[in-house]
Amino acid sequence: MDIIRGRVFTFGNNIDTDQIYPGRYLELTEHNEIAAHVMEGADPSFASNMKPGDIIVAGTNFGCGSSREHAVITLKTAKVGAVVAKSFARIFFRNAINQGLVLVEIPGLDMSSIKTGDTAGINVVSGEFLSGETKMGFAPLPGHVLSIIEAGGIFSLFREKGSEAFG
Template sequence: MSLIIGRVWKFGDNVNTDEIIPGKYLRSKDVQIFAAHAMEGIDQEFTKKFRIGDIVVAGTNFGCGSSREQAPLALKYAGVSCVIAKSFARIFFRNAINIGLPLIEVDIECQEGDKVKVDLAKGEVTVSDRDIFKGNKLPDFLLEILNDGGLVAHRKKQSASKNINL
């Protein structure tokens, strides 16, 4: 998972969880409902234009607002392969890692539609095969959680390996 390639969808600063998944959809527990309405609070056409594997790029404080886990779930199940932002709200960051949604803190210069390559292991983003931006590399233990598909899958894997080794 350390190399992710996708097309950019660009957003600004302070994208909040209500914009990522509006509150009116939170009565459901169906992640496909969340996915169908991802980013609807900012761009009502997002899920119609978006392609699985595309990447969300934003400014500072992405995922601010409430602590709802549905926001990163909406992005993950919509098919977002990674979120790149200058900074993340801490609870969104933690929720994203917990559900296995890759993210990286880095300030990049790009345009909507650009192709980017994200190397999580190096903490780098390459824009249009020419400009490399260095960001905050995730610690190895967070990369391991992401590679396992999230915290629950990671803990199950750990438990299974302990049972095998007894």
């Protein structure tokens, strides 16, 4: 899990939870049905074009809007490898970690040199992001966050290790 590789899909600033998972599908309860609508509000073709492990790269405030966990669930169930952004909405960030979705925040991310279709690599331990000719550093994910992600989410970690997982 140290290195994530995938094709890049770029998005702009202020991608809100309704763009990640449109509210008109809230009545769906099966995760696979939910995942079929991933990023539909921002790019209706995303679900049919992405492959497991692909990486979303976005600007500022990714995941703003509603605090619903559906947005994270759809990304995770669709098997998005990671989301790299200049910044994330606070509640979305916490929901993503709790669900075991890799998020990488790079405040100085140069979006002009990253294109949809590029291949990217992320080393979450050393804190390196590489896409095309763009190489940027970021704060490596802390060990406790990596533990949650590797377990598949906070509930999975708790089921696996019980209360000892939390010190």
